[in-house]
Each structure stands twice: as structure tokens, then as C-alpha cells.
Amino acid sequence: MRFGVVTFPGSNCDHDAYHVIKNVAQREATFLWHKETDLSGVDAIVLPGGFSYGDSLRCGAIARFSPIMDEVRKFADAGGPVIGICNGFQVLTEAGLLPGAMLRNQGLTFICEDAYLQVANGHLPWTGLCPETIVAPIAHHDGCYYADADTLARLEGEGQVAFRYCDRSGEVTEASNPNGSLNSIAGITNARGNVLGMMPHPERNAEAELGDASGAWVFRSVVKAFLEGEVGR
């Protein structure tokens, strides 16, 4: 199984995702330059964190026009697994591949800190192997998830909420919501479940040396789902 990690100008977690895929999930990885129009036959796509186009206009608003995004859309429509992490999530919402939008954090500052995540739906290609809670650091200025009431109801009703911010015991509380996201949403998928967007960085907590390594389960989950034919084009 081969992952493609897209590099937009301003991406800065592309090497981190590449490293975790290669050295932790032990799969092949390749960088995909944003100006390319060919996905080189990869089996999964990562839109990494960073500040694509310097967050000009809105986070992710310009990256969605990069040439490669047409191919990413086709890949996603065909059922291929796609994960957008942090800025990648913002790109996915701007591109319309996921619903909703990200607002400035409620506290108005950038926040870099560990976040405990309740796995709200453990039956997705990206969460199948995840324990009930994982730890994945957040590092963002604009991570307050917003969607209109109908969209929110649909996401909740269809099991599209993948992760919620919670406390250490797995409890979702107001105090455990770091940025003011509606329904404490930290990550969502599309209706089909193959496209995941999440603000926290699972790749930052995929090795014991850097934390408890529980973020690695996100990557292992999709590998298993792909190998067992549950997700993929």
C-alpha cells in the first residue's frame, strides 16, 4: 500500500506524515507536488498540516485551487482514502469535500497542546483499530469547527463525527473543548467514510518517544481497511 503526501507551498507537516507512514505504519510513501495532475497511482492521500499559501484569504482557501486538487476530488469520489490533518482539514472543507468550516479559536490565540480525543465512530476506515480514546496534539489558530444546524444534525445522525475533544477519562465536557468547536467536533468524515478531516495531529503522537503513540492507530486503521478491501478505489 502506497500513500501520497501532498506538498502545497507552505505545507510544513508533509515530512512528518511521510515519516510516520514509512517508519511507523511501515508503508510506502511518496510526496505529491501540488502542481502535479497525476497521483502516481497511490492508494491513499494525506493532505498535511501547515500554512498553505500562508493562510491568505482563509486557511485552505487558495490551496483548493491547486492543480492536484481535481485529482484528489476524483480519487475521493471513487472511494479512495483521504485524510486531511489540520490545514489539510481546512483545505478539504474549502474544497467542499467535507462540510462545515473552521473559525478562529474561541480564545483567539494559537494553541499547541495535547488533546484527548474520544473516538466517536470506531467503525470507519480511519478508526477501526483505534482504542476508545487517543491523544493527538492540536496546533492551530483556526480550529473551531462550525456547521449549520442541519449539517450538524446530519453529521451526528449518520455517524460522520469521527473524533470529539474529551478529557482524560473520555468524557466530553465544555472544559475539554480547547477551541470552541460545535459539539466538541475534532474530526469528521464524508458520508461514505473514506474522507477524514481532523484538526489534531495523529502523526505527532505516533511514537512512544513523543507521547503515548496512540495516534499511530489512525494510520494502522486505514492500512487494515485498505488491505481488507473495505476502502479504496
Place this chain on the structure above:
Amino acid sequence: MTVHVPDVAGRPGDPSITDALVAEHGLKGDEYQRVLDILGREPTYTELGVFSVMWSEHCSYKTSRIHLGTLPTSGPRVLQGPGENAGVVDIGDGLAVCFKMESHNHPSFIEPFQGAATGVGGILRDVFTMGARPIALLNSLRFGAADHEKTKFLLPGVVAGIAGYGNCVGVPTVAGEVNFHPSYNGNILVNAMAVGLLRSDAIFRGVAAGPGNPVLYVGARTGRDGIHGATMASDTFEEGVEKPRPTVQVGDPYTEKLLIEACLELMREDAIVAIQDMGAAGLTSSSVEMAGRGGTGLLLDVAKVPAAAEGMTPYEFLLSESQERMLIVSVRGKEHIVERVFRKWDLEAVVIGRVTDDGLWTIAEGDNIVASIPVDALTDAAPVYDRPHREPAGFAERQVEPSYPPAGDCGDVLLKLLASPDIADKRWVYRQYDHMVQLGTVVRPGAADAAVVRVPNTEKALSLTTDCNSVWVKAHPHMGTQGAVAEAARNVACTGAEPLAVTDCLNFGNPERPEVMWEFVQSIEGMGVALRELDIPVVSGNVSLYNETSDVSIHPTPGIGMVGLIERREHTVGMGFPENGHRVVLLGTPRPTLGATAYGRVIHASETGAPPTVHWDDERSLLATLREGIEAGVIVAAHDAADGGLGVALAEMALAGGRAGGLGDGLGAGVALEGLGSAESRERFLFGETHGCAWVCVSNDSVGALRKLAQTHGCSARVVGTVGGDSLLVTDEAGAVLDVPVGRLRAAWEGGLVEAVGLSALPQRP
């Protein structure tokens, strides 16, 4: 080389050169005479501007140069010492670490966000220019009194500026210092340090060689921002006098990120001879320095420089401090490779001139020559001063240890110290910095005495710290600076690292005052002593003088940025008490004093007295014991005593306790001391400040191994306590000296900074 200086006609519309114009450019009478002697004619307006910035204190180091020359700068590991964009030190396995620290004080006081942001941008360029991938940022910040009206505005601005830049370029900000003192009320300090990794056989330098080779301008366009920034940084501030504002530059971290990637990609091709960041004094200093190092000349055409504004004059092109720009000398015939790589990253790369062999720095505007100056007149022949220096009156009298009436309740003293803004939790600050990107941060901010960043594909890690207790340095510049180096060395040793080398950022007041100059001279001497005692060099640095507002000079602040090497990072430790049952050991020999301490400032509103003395034999045996004990897995936590002494250090270990190597929820300990004596000597032992010792934790089974190791190095090791419980309990023969629940320690420590400065409250830790 004998250089013939050609005649250059002034440009139509240039102001004529008058005494007033010369003075406005910061050139003193004898300095201007020197310009006339060198050129053999009157300078053009453009040339006057160039001399002004190149001979400014900021660019020429004219006050500091003779003193800096006394510092040790070489050693078996040094691949590049001072004089280049940054220093480079070998770390084995074909790898090297490149680092430098630099000040951005004046701009940050005027406009904290952009001043701090561009400080980060500039220091990053110094590091990736050498061919290194930046892997970590640190910063050392000094603000005025916590309750000063400007602090509440400046602190959030500086922090947001550092975050806005560092986070965007994707380099983690892993460590730093934030301190407060009224001497910085009118002149804050923002010092940023960048650390990069490179292959030891692939170092790039700014040496313009090979006459005929093309000179390329790459990166952002040149605007009118920051003209004469270097001259401003060499001047003092006066309250109530508004200086012209355009001398603060505006940063664009997105362009910097592209520039990093483009430069590092280009360096993998065999296409470039030299590369140099355009920092202070922009195009002028970068090109002059490159030609100076190469012993060559340069011919540049400013009409070819990509401009961000219309109608810019050569004077403006040459002195602009627009950010995110670099100068590259490419191999002749390989310009197209530079252009191709930069086009890929949507950046400009334009040939603006070539290397010459005439020793002249010549500037054209299209067909007209507007400046032509011998290169060495701007570098080697810049003025050098041996300024008078004088010990301040009453210095000797102030060296007596103060005698304070005991405060009585040691628990109460401890809580007050923990809540004081210098010692209090800095989560409000580092939470805004992305400190994890690049997946290298093995030990996070607040969890240890230094940050630990792993070296990819090896077992190694780097231990990084910045240190300077400026109250110690003010009290005794010579010993206080030794103390700053000793503390930095202990901090890296407390993570298991061997100190490798230092970068210094020397912030002082107005050197034209003999008492300030004395502080500088004494401080450099002290630093030299410390570096020689530890046998480590200084490989890069920066001098910032004239940090004075309305006749008040800052406390002398020679910031020490230290890089330590951990060969095998498997056993790296943090400071927190790891788990119940571990033994608490006092390593080394404490010699606490109440002079120049946080205790004096917080409890008795006094900073008089001599700072703690460094005993270098003790210090070396402590460093060796720490390093070897940690590497062997014997020592499982370590923390030295700094601000607030051994008592505060114990409390910090309790606060971080419960999670080996990380920040836990807190864990108590019981520590039984002997012979503390009177109330006054109890307070001296707990809150006096001292070198030469550290608290460490070992498992019960390892006590013997630690004793043996310490004995080998002639270091004392006293087992005095046991980790466990919910309180920090310290006793002596007479009973409890202090007994404070960790929860109370936490409330004081976590709320201290926010309350003292009046910042927005933080949510609970996750």
C-alpha cells in the same frame, strides 16, 4: 590590494553633503574625516548612507570587537566559528549542528509583533544560509516590570509575533526564557536563537569568489521598509520623542518557508559558490560581507533589483531592510539552475551583478555608477574603539551578602516565589508556539532544564537552552556571566548532554558611559573564563548596545545559548519526580547566598549583594556525574537550582512529577535535611541561589551506583528524601521546615504569570 577609488558623480536630485546630513547619518566628525581620506573625495549621498550603516555599531562591532577577540572560538569540533552567518559544530556520524542567537530589541519595543516576528525570520535565514535545515527555535525575552503599563501590551505582542512566524515556517519553538525587571521598562529584549542540522561536508558560506561569477538576488521584493534599521539599533531611545516609524520591517513567514525549501533544494545541486542572508543593512551589508570574505569586488545594478515600490532610489535599494531576501553567487553558466529552483517555489531569482577582481564595491543604476567604495574600507577599515571603562562607584561595597530578617514561614515564601512572574509557569507563552512540528521534540517546554530534540536517523539528540540571570550580571558582571555559562551547562547536563558550544547575544546599555562599558568588558572576561574552564568555544553571536531609554540602561544581559550533545538519547530525563519510592539525592556542594536572588527581590524588595560564586572544579565534577548517570540510566530525573534556589527547584520537580520525562500531574516528596540551623540560615539554604549542585532522583536499587559514580568524579551525593505523597515536605532535626500540598504549589505557580501581568486566563491543562 591597492585599490584606486574612482570619481563618482552625485545623482541628480541627491541632497548635498552637509555637516548636518553627516550628523544625521550617525557619523562622528573623525569618522567622516576617515571617509574623506579613504575616498579621496566627498562621498555621494548614496555612499554616505552606505558608510553610515556599515560603520554603525550594529554592523561594525566597533565598540565590542577588541573585547570579543579574547573569547575562545576554536576546538576540535568547530567547523565554522564566528564571522560567518552562523557557527557550525561537528556532532559525529557525518552530521553537524549550526546555530546562532540574535537580538531584535529596538524594533520589538516599537512594534512588538513585527519586531519579534522578523527577529525570528532573520535568525532562521542565518542558519539555513549555511546549508542547515532549521530544527528548533529558542527565544530569550526580557520585559519591564510585570505590572508596568506597557508589559501587558508588549508581552502578548512579542509572543504572538514569535508564534506567527515560527509556527508558519514549521520550525518548533522548543525553549526559552521570559523574565521581568524594571530596567527593561523602556527597552525590552527579544533574542531569538535558531538551530539547524546539516551534513558536516556540505557547509555553505558567504564568500564571493571567482571574478565573473554572477550575483543573484532571490526572494521577496525590495521596498522602502526598514531603511536605516541598523542605525536605529545603534541609538538610544528617548521617552516622548517619536522617531520615524518606517524603520520597522514587516515579516512574511510564508515567503520565508518557500525560501527555506528553495535554498535547501538548490544546495543539493552543484550550482552555487556563495550564499548570504540580507539582514541588517540589507543589500549593502550582505554584498559587502561576501566580497570582504572573498577578497574580491562586486558590481551590482540596483535597477535590476525586483522592487516593491515605484521610483526607488539607489540609496533606498541599498539600505532597505525588506525581509526574506538572499544574495547568491552562482557558478557562471549555472544561473538557470538557480532560476529554475526558485521558479518552482514561486520566488524571484534575478541576476543583478557579478563578482569582480578590483576590490571595489561598485553600484550602478543602469548605465550610471552611483557608488564605488573599496570593500575593505567598509569591513576591515571600519573604526574600532577601545572605549574607556570604569568600575561604578560603590561596586565593592555592594558585594556584601545582605542580612535579611527571616520571613518565618518557609511555605509561604515558597508560594510567593512560585507565583512571581520570573518563576511562574510559562504555559501561557509556550502554548502559543508550535513546539512539536518536525516530530523532534523529545522533551517538551517546561518538562526539563533544557529542550531535547532528536537527530533523525541516529540515536543522538541535541539539548538546547538559553540562560542569563541579569540580576547576577548587574551585581557582578564578571561572576554573573560565569554564572550564566555555568547554569547553561548544568541545564544541558540535567538532560544527559555534554556541552558542545555557545552562541552569545550580548545586550548592554550605552557603551559611551564608562560604567556600562565596564560591565561589558567585565562580562566578556567572565565569559572567557567560563568557556575556558569548560573547554568549549563560542561559535556565533551578536552584540546589541545602546539599550537605554531616557538615560536608564538595561541590566547587562549577556544571553548564553548553549547546545549540548546526547550521544544516546534512550535515557534522557526530565525534571519531574518520576514515581513513588524514588530517592531524592542532592548532588554536588551547595553554597547558597542571598545576594542578588529572587528571594531578595520578591520577599525583601532588594537585589543587593554578590551573586553566587562558581567553583569550576565542583561544577565539572557535577556535570560529569549528571551526564554519565543519566546516560547509564541511573539518574531518572534531574533539576538544578536556579531562580529561587534549592527550595523552588524541589517544588518544580513536584509540579512536573508523575510522568517520567514529561509533565505530569504532580507528585510530592519528603526531604529530610540536617543542620539547617537558624531561621535565617534555613531560608538561605532553601531560597539562596547557588551553583555546583542539582537535585536528582534514582530508584532505590540505583543508590549505590550513583554514589559510586559521584565518588569517581569527586562529587558529593547525599540521599535526603523519597518521592511520594501529595505534599512537598521538608524537615530538619527541629521538625517540619515546610509542608505544602502540591495542589497549593500548583495554584500559585500556574496563576502567577497571568495575574502579575494581567493576561487572559488559561483553561486547565488537558
